[in-house]
Amino acid sequence: MLQMNDKKLYNDWAAKTSDSVMKRRPEINTKWEYEDGVVLQGMELVFNKTGDKKYLEYMMKSMDLFVDENGNIPKYSSNEFNIDHINNGKVLLALYEHTEDERYKKAADLLRSQLTNHPRTSEGAFWHKEIYPYQIWLDGLYMGSVFYARYIKEFGEEAEFEDVMKQFTLSYKHTRDEETGLLHHAWDEKREQPWCDKETGLSKHYWARSIGWYVMAIVDVLDYIPESYEGRDVLLNMLEETVEAMMNYQDKETGVWYQIVNQQERKGNYLESSGSAMMLYAIAKGVRKNYLSQDWFEKAEHIYKGIIDEFILTTKDGLVNVNKICQVAGLGGKDKRDGSFAYYISEPIVTNDHKGVGPFILASAEMEMLYEERK
Incomplete structure (x- = not known):
């Protein structure tokens, strides 16, 4: 185990950051995001x-x-067929589980029906x-x-x-680079988009947050796939191969990752918090659930220390700031x-965007649970 200040590392960051969100945003949003x-x-x-109900109450509110x-x-439109709009359904299912309020089940049913009709590639x-x-x-693997x-x-x-x-199998097949083991952000089946390689259909770069979404999706989906299910090993292999590939491009000093994963030295590239927190969440949960070997715990602590040192500040009012978040990145569209x-x-590059705050809460909670189990 790394010799470091456990009090700095295991300092209730998940709860403190959640409390900061609730103070800053008594109402989380006006849009379904x-x-x-x-x-x-x-x-x-x-x-x-x-067990503190204020967190459940904020979820409900x-x-x-x-x-x-x-x-x-x-405020949700199923006929937009936007896979991002499905993500909040996980919260609805959690609330139904905790409250048995049928409204949440009915709302989740609406999202499920979108998936029935959602357009697909020729392979599905x-x-x-x-x-x-x-x-x-x-990104879509985590969202849907x-x-x-x-x-x-x-x-x-x-x-x-x-x-x-x-x-998972189709996205992995089409986005994975055999040489590096990294995953390209996106793939166009028709090979028509201006951003794609006209031979492979692939986008040009390995974006840290997109790979983060993918590995978070794997460790979360494994919660629901039965242990006896034949395909579980495929997911476990994808997880291990991808986190191992990412470790080859980790910034060795800080333990975190650059916005464009494999171009650390290129001018303008920067250490980015959301992708780094997502990687930590997947690794920490992977260790805690035995999807990854226990050897990964020390690596997880190194990443966690780097995230806190590089990206996290506490204001004089005691609120947690998550810094150096890429606000958004996509491909094509009207822009x-x-x-x-x-x-x-x-x-x-912004502070406290929920695309960075959420993964930091998730990663911190997983690290705290893992630490408690190992004490």
Whole structure:
């Protein structure tokens, strides 16, 4: 085990960061946004860990801004066929489990019905969005497939897990680089998008957060796939191969990752917090659940220390700031994002965006649980 100040590392960061969110945002949002679901999933872990109902109550209050008395979600439109809009469904399923309020189940049913009709590639992978046709983005595995698996476990049939598995096997097959083991951000089946290689259909770069979404999706889906299920080993292999590949590009001094994973020395590249926190979450949960060997614990502590040293500050009011978050990165669309290195480093670098705050809560909660189990 690393010799370090455990009090700095294991300092209730998950709860403190959740408390900071609640103080800053008494109402989480006016829009149905996937990143808020990531924060609320972190709070679910904090609630499960502490038993403090204020976290559950905030989850309820946040979803009740969107779910009406009949279980409808007026600010959500299924016919946009946007896989990002599915992510908050995990929070709805958690609330149904904790409260048995049928509104949350009905709202989750609406999201599940989108997946039934969602457009797919010729092999059966969900398009990222209808406005991004024939495209697999790594982000989408976290947004859609984890909810899908959790819903199947609660209300579906085991045979449906085959479709969840298909999402992972197809995305892995099409985005993985054999030489490095890294995953490209996206793939265009039609090879038509301006951002893709016209021979392979692949986007140009390995974006840390997109790979982070992918490995988080794997460790979360494994919660719901039965241990006896034949495809589990495939997911476990994907997890191990991907985190091992990412370790080859880790910044050795800090333990965290650059925005563009494999171009550390390139001018303008920077250490980025959301992708680093996602990697830590996947590794810590992987160790705790025995998806990864216990040898990974020391590596996880190194990453955690780096995240806290590089990205986390506490204000004089005691609020936690999560810094150096890439605000957004995508491909194509109305902004004609070209997927170049210049594009990925041009997006704003911000503080306390929920795409970074949520993964930090999740990663901290997992590290705290892992530490307690090992004491």
